[in-house]
Amino acid sequence: MRSTGERIAEFAAGTLTAIVFIILYAPLIIGVLFSVVQIRQGRILWETFSVSPYVTLWSNQSVLSALSNTAIVALASVVIASVLAILLALYTEWEGAIGRRFIELVIYLPFLLPPIVTGLSLLVSSAQLGINRGLLTIVVGHTVFVLAVAYRLVLTRLQALPKSLVEASFDLGAGRWQTLRYVLMPHLASAVMTGAVLALTLSFDETLISTFVAGDQMTLPLRLWAMMRVGFTPEINALVTLVLLVSIAFALIAAWRLRPKGEVEED
Amino acid sequence: MAGRLSRWLVFAGVAAIPLLLVVAPIGTFLAISMFRAEKHIMNYTPTVANYAEFFGNWTYFGTYLGTILLCFQVMALSILIGYPMAWFIWRQKGSRRYYLLLLAVVPLFMSYIVKLYTLRSMLGLNGLISQMLIGIGILEKPSQIFLFNQRAVLITMAVIYMPFVILPIFLALERIPRSLLQASFDLGASGWDTFRRIVLPLSLPGTIAGALFTFVLALGDFITPQMVGGTTGFTIGRVIYSQFGLAYNWPFGAAMAAVLFLTALAGIVLAGIAMSRQKI
Numbered sequence: 225m226r227s228t229g230e231r232i233a234e235f236a237a238g239t240l241t242a243i244v245f246i247i248l249y250a251p252l253i254i255g256v257l258f259s260v261v262q263i264r265q266g267r268i269l270w271e272t273f274s275v276s277p278y279v280t281l282w283s284n285q286s287v288l289s290a291l292s293n294t295a296i297v298a299l300a301s302v303v304i305a306s307v308l309a310i311l312l313a314l315y316t317e318w319e320g321a322i323g324r325r326f327i328e329l330v331i332y333l334p335f336l337l338p339p340i341v342t343g344l345s346l347l348v349s350s351a352q353l354g355i356n357r358g359l360l361t362i363v364v365g366h367t368v369f370v371l372a373v374a375y376r377l378v379l380t381r382l383q384a385l386p387k388s389l390v391e392a393s394f395d396l397g398a399g400r401w402q403t404l405r406y407v408l409m410p411h412l413a414s415a416v417m418t419g420a421v422l423a424l425t426l427s428f429d430e431t432l433i434s435t436f437v438a439g440d441q442m443t444l445p446l447r448l449w450a451m452m453r454v455g456f457t458p459e460i461n462a463l464v465t466l467v468l469l470v471s472i473a474f475a476l477i478a479a480w481r482l483r484p485k486g487e488v489e490e491d
Numbered sequence: 492m493a494g495r496l497s498r499w500l501v502f503a504g505v506a507a508i509p510l511l512l513v514v515a516p517i518g519t520f521l522a523i524s525m526f527r528a529e530k531h532i533m534n535y536t537p538t539v540a541n542y543a544e545f546f547g548n549w550t551y552f553g554t555y556l557g558t559i560l561l562c563f564q565v566m567a568l569s570i571l572i573g574y575p576m577a578w579f580i581w582r583q584k585g586s587r588r589y590y591l592l593l594l595a596v597v598p599l600f601m602s603y604i605v606k607l608y609t610l611r612s613m614l615g616l617n618g619l620i621s622q623m624l625i626g627i628g629i630l631e632k633p634s635q636i637f638l639f640n641q642r643a644v645l646i647t648m649a650v651i652y653m654p655f656v657i658l659p660i661f662l663a664l665e666r667i668p669r670s671l672l673q674a675s676f677d678l679g680a681s682g683w684d685t686f687r688r689i690v691l692p693l694s695l696p697g698t699i700a701g702a703l704f705t706f707v708l709a710l711g712d713f714i715t716p717q718m719v720g721g722t723t724g725f726t727i728g729r730v731i732y733s734q735f736g737l738a739y740n741w742p743f744g745a746a747m748a749a750v751l752f753l754t755a756l757a758g759i760v761l762a763g764i765a766m767s768r769q770k771i
Contacts, residue, residue: 338711
C-alpha cells in the first residue's frame, strides 16, 4: 500500500544508509585486508598473504606493555565505577536523600562534557596536589567517565523493582545489610554486569581524557596513535584489526544483554 | 525517617567521592584560570587578564567563533544524513530493524584513533574520495582539497559522530504510536502529509537533542582537527590543548577551557530542555 513517492524516499534513504555504513566500517575492512596482504598501486597482491604480522605483534614489548596498562586501567576503573554506581543509585533512590538532582548532575557531567574539560581539570588538580601522572590518574579519569553509564543501568533496574520486595524483606526480620546482600544484589547483578561490559568498552577506547592524564604511561589507543604517526606497517594493521574486533565483541555482548525482550510484533 | 543531621551525614559520605573526583577538579581548573603564568612561574593574584586576553585577541576569539560555526555545520550535516538513515531503519520491520540499528551504533565503540586514520587516508591525495571523483570525471587528477583544511574536519567529525545522531532520532521515531500513523492513513493523508504533520514534529525534540550532543562532542574535540585539519583547521580545542603542551600556559588554557565549558553546558541544558519537550 505504499505510494511511488514513499518507495522512492525509502530507496534513497536505504542507499544513503548503505553508503554511510560502508564508510563507518571501512576501518575494519581496511585493517583486516592490509594486515594480511600487501597492496601496490591500488592492486591487492594475494601472493603476499601472510598472518606473520599477528605473530610478531606478540613479541613487540611496547604493544604488550600498553595492552597490560589498558587491561589494568579498564579493570580498576570498571570495578570502582560499578561499586560507586551501586552506592550512588541506592542513595538517590532512598527517600531520605538530599541533593539528589545535584548528585545526578555530578555523575553525568564527565560523560556529557567535552572530554578535554574532564582531562585538563584532572591534570590541573593532580598537579596542584603533587600527584604524578600515571596509571592512577588514568584510572581516575576513566572511572569518572564510565560512572554515568554504570549508574544509569543500576538506577533503571532499581526503579523497576517493586517497593514491596524491600518491605517484605524487612517484615521478615532481615537487616539493612542482609536486605542489600540477599534481596537487592541478586536483582541488580545483571544490570551491574551490563554496565561493566559497556564501561569496559568505553575505557578500552578512551583517548581524549587519557592524552591529558597519561604522563609517560601508554594505553593501547595512545600506543596505536604513536605507531600510526610513524607510518603504516602490516603489524600496525594487525593491531588495528585486533583492537577493533575486541571492541566490537564487547559492544555486541552489551547489545545482546540490552536487547529488547518479549517484543510484540506490530502490524 | 532519619533525622536531619544524619541525613546530611549520609549525603556527605555518599557525595564525597563524586565531589572529590569531579567537582573539585573542575573547581581547580576554574580557579587556575584566574591566575597568571609569568615565565612559567605561577602568580597567585586573582585577575581576569587571561579572559581579557582571550576576548581581546582576535587570533583566539576568532578561532573560538570559527569553532562554533564549524560545530553548527557538523550538526547540520549530521542531521541531513542521520535523519534519513534513522527514518529508514525505523521503517524496517522486526529483527531487521534491530540489526540495522545495531550496525549503526557499533561504530561508536570502534577505536577513535583508527577511525581518524582511516578517514584521513580516504580523504587524502590518493584516497577513495579523490579516486571516485576522478572515476566519474569531476576531477582530472588526484587532489588534496579534501585534506588538511576546515572541510576535512567537518566531514570527518560528521562521520565519526553520526551514530550519536542516528540513535536519539531513532528512539524518538520509535516512540510515535502506530495508531497515530494508522489514523492519519485512514483519514486519507498521503505519506508525505503524514511525515510532515505527524512524524517530523513528534521526532523533532529527539532530533534536536541528538544534534546538540553532536555539537558538544565536536566542540571539545582536539585530535580530529589536529589529524585532518592541517594549518587552516584550527579549533579552540586544539588551541587549549597546545597551552597544556608546547605553549605551556596552563592558566590561559584553563581560561579558554572555562569558556568552552560554559558553551558546552549551554548545549547540554538546551538538549535537556528539548528532551523534556518530547510530548509522547
